Amino acid sequence: MIRISSQQIFSGGINRLQDLNSSLNQTQEQISTGKRVNKPSDDPVAAARILKLDQELSRIETYQRNAGLAENRLQQEESALASSVDIIQRVRELTVQAGNGSLSANDRQSISSEIKERLGQLANVANTRDASGEYIFSGFQGSTAAFGKDASGSWVYQGDEGQRVLEIDDGVTVPISDHGKGIFESVASTPTFSAEVAPGDTSGASISSAMVVNQEAFDAFYNGNKEDLVVNIINGTPDDEYQIQTPAGATLATGTYEDSQPIQFNGIQFEISDGVPGSGFVLKTSEKQSVFSTMETLVNGLDNIDKSSPEGQTAYDDLIATSLQNLDNAQESILQKQTELGGRLNAVESTSSFLEDSSVYSKEIRSELQDVDYAEAISNLSFQSFVLQAAQQSFAQVSKLSLFDRL
Numbered sequence: 001m002i003r004i005s006s007q008q009i010f011s012g013g014i015n016r017l018q019d020l021n022s023s024l025n026q027t028q029e030q031i032s033t034g035k036r037v038n039k040p041s042d043d044p045v046a047a048a049r050i051l052k053l054d055q056e057l058s059r060i061e062t063y064q065r066n067a068g069l070a071e072n073r074l075q076q077e078e079s080a081l082a083s084s085v086d087i088i089q090r091v092r093e094l095t096v097q098a099g100n101g102s103l104s105a106n107d108r109q110s111i112s113s114e115i116k117e118r119l120g121q122l123a124n125v126a127n128t129r130d131a132s133g134e135y136i137f138s139g140f141q142g143s144t145a146a147f148g149k150d151a152s153g154s155w156v157y158q159g160d161e162g163q164r165v166l167e168i169d170d171g172v173t174v175p176i177s178d179h180g181k182g183i184f185e186s187v188a189s190t191p192t193f194s195a196e197v198a199p200g201d202t203s204g205a206s207i208s209s210a211m212v213v214n215q216e217a218f219d220a221f222y223n224g225n226k227e228d229l230v231v232n233i234i235n236g237t238p239d240d241e242y243q244i245q246t247p248a249g250a251t252l253a254t255g256t257y258e259d260s261q262p263i264q265f266n267g268i269q270f271e272i273s274d275g276v277p278g279s280g281f282v283l284k285t286s287e288k289q290s291v292f293s294t295m296e297t298l299v300n301g302l303d304n305i306d307k308s309s310p311e312g313q314t315a316y317d318d319l320i321a322t323s324l325q326n327l328d329n330a331q332e333s334i335l336q337k338q339t340e341l342g343g344r345l346n347a348v349e350s351t352s353s354f355l356e357d358s359s360v361y362s363k364e365i366r367s368e369l370q371d372v373d374y375a376e377a378i379s380n381l382s383f384q385s386f387v388l389q390a391a392q393q394s395f396a397q398v399s400k401l402s403l404f405d406r407l
Helices: 006-033 044-098 105-126 180-185 215-224 291-304 310-370 374-398
Strands: 147-149 155-157 165-169 172-175 187-197 229-234 241-245 251-256 262-265 268-273 280-289
Touching: 044 105, 044 165, 044 291, 044 310, 105 180, 105 291, 155 180, 155 291, 165 310, 172 310, 180 291, 180 310, 187 291, 187 310, 251 262, 268 280, 280 291, 291 310
Parallel strands: none
Antiparallel strands: 147 155, 165 172, 187 280, 229 241, 229 280, 241 251, 262 268
16 A cells, blocks of 8 residues: 655646646747747757758848849939930930031030030049948048049049949859949040140149140050150249150150140140149150030030131041040940949849849748647647646645544
8 A cells, every 4th residue: 555645746736737837838939939949958859950940030031121222223223324324315415516517606616615524524424422421433532432533623522442342142242333434434435635734733723635646647656665754844944834745754855834815736735734844744646535524625616616627627627536436435344334333233133133032931931840839739739728728627635635534
């Protein structure tokens, strides 16, 4: 015969009631949270897999944000380039119009005025900023405007040649920026000159954009001399003189300097303003030209070339032909970049779709492991409540049993 003490009866009954109550509370928690696994002890294996899936989903969400940022940045650049093409196309139409031999000097002046306005518009587009206020065409120098005016009033590139990239998936990166130098400045052109104040010159003098007024003479000179040239104002007797030299110091031409008066040399023409003895300038030879320089040279020619002489008419015709060619090259450069942007946007879109599919798949697996089956949980809750109630009633009856009841 096994003897059972009253203490054992009460202890066993209470433990049983606590176990049943704990199971009931766990089921109630599952129903209220909608999760089958609320803590690792509920299902250690499932909890470990859920943790890995949560990490995977966090990784996917980070890449999805990056992909969204890349898409927005590329779309903004694409919009800016489309505006640039429209502006250049309008300048091209004006250039064709300027080539009409029946136009008067006032007509050419009106065309020049509109091209100046379009030049300012193009500069504003090239200095487009993103949502964070950074210039999108400045390379890594996002806080610096891509293009600004130098001492001579010409638009020059001020950024660097950096290209920003963003990771949109494991091992998948996409460029999200392009520097303005490659798009607007390094544009293929007929051989040309550009003029600028020499580095370190503090005289305050300025020089206009160098303009080719005799393409044949210039080409002949260019084929034999592709070095940059140096222009200095020297103290002559009795007047100041200009001096054109090679970098090695060989003098190619000299002449009397007159403020803002045209200086011609081997088919090119430029003007110097406010020059004093010691003023220094550089004429750079190049087969690439900024679209800004193309427009500035065009404006300068429209304003200053005198068509009354055969030489002036030839220079004007060369200006129109060269400008049209350079504007076409600028458009082609931008269109090629737009094509490249389209490829990048396609890559971002494909990666975004893949990330979305991965996210849905991971969420489905996590749901199977973590989410509660409400029908099963409610059924368990009803059964557990019934068992707990029965146990409570049984314990109430058993707890009343006593030897004293038989005395």
